[in-house]
Amino acid sequence: MALLPILRFPDTRLKKVAAPVANIDDGIRKLVADMAETMYEAPGIGLAATQVDVHLRLMVIDTSEDKSDLQVFINPRLESCEGSQSGEEGCLSVPGIYDKVERAERVTVHYLDLEGKKQSMTTDGLLAVCIQHEIDHLNGTVFVDHLSQLKQVRIKSKLAKQARVTA
Ligand code: NI
Numbered sequence: 001m002a003l004l005p006i007l008r009f010p011d012t013r014l015k016k017v018a019a020p021v022a023n024i025d026d027g028i029r030k031l032v033a034d035m036a037e038t039m040y041e042a043p044g045i046g047l048a049a050t051q052v053d054v055h056l057r058l059m060v061i062d063t064s065e066d067k068s069d070l071q072v073f074i075n076p077r078l079e080s081c082e083g084s085q086s087g088e089e090g091c092l093s094v095p096g097i098y099d100k101v102e103r104a105e106r107v108t109v110h111y112l113d114l115e116g117k118k119q120s121m122t123t124d125g126l127l128a129v130c131i132q133h134e135i136d137h138l139n140g141t142v143f144v145d146h147l148s149q150l151k152q153v154r155i156k157s158k159l160a161k162q163a164r165v166t167a
Contacts, residue, residue: 004052031054058073080108108122109121
């Protein structure tokens with residue numbers, strides 16, 4: 001396994017729309033293993049392939065307390081969204097920035113698992129937020145795109161300052 005570099009907002013590659021996974025082969029299985037390792041090491045609770053500059057519809061999530069529940073979603077598609085919730089979100093591509101985003105409270109997602117089997121999941125709370133956040137990435141959207149223009153400008157300048165300090 002290998003740690004993968006994570007693209008940082010406002011890198012324009014985060015705006016690419018990912019293509020469906022056609023074939024779940026050894027390359028995809030290795031990518032999933034590397035993405036899981038990268039997510040756990042960061043540490044984070046979700047990572048979309050877009051964030052590691054692979055533009056395929058694939059994401060990994062683990063919202064468990066003890067990092068024991070890795071969930072892999074291939075070609076995920078939101079089938080239904082109900083209600084609303086608003087919580088602080090962060091993103092491994094936007095380090096150190098947290099802000100409130102309005103999301104559906106409950107979602108049903110259809111996807112393929114790592115064996116290529118069709119699956120469907122209905123969930124709410126944090127996992128529902130995470131699923132919506134990661135599917136956004138696959139569509140080229142970062143959570144800060146949901147914030148006001150003024151907040152986006154402030155976030156870009158804060159991240160640019162951070163990059164100068166760490167460079
Ligand atoms: Ni993210």
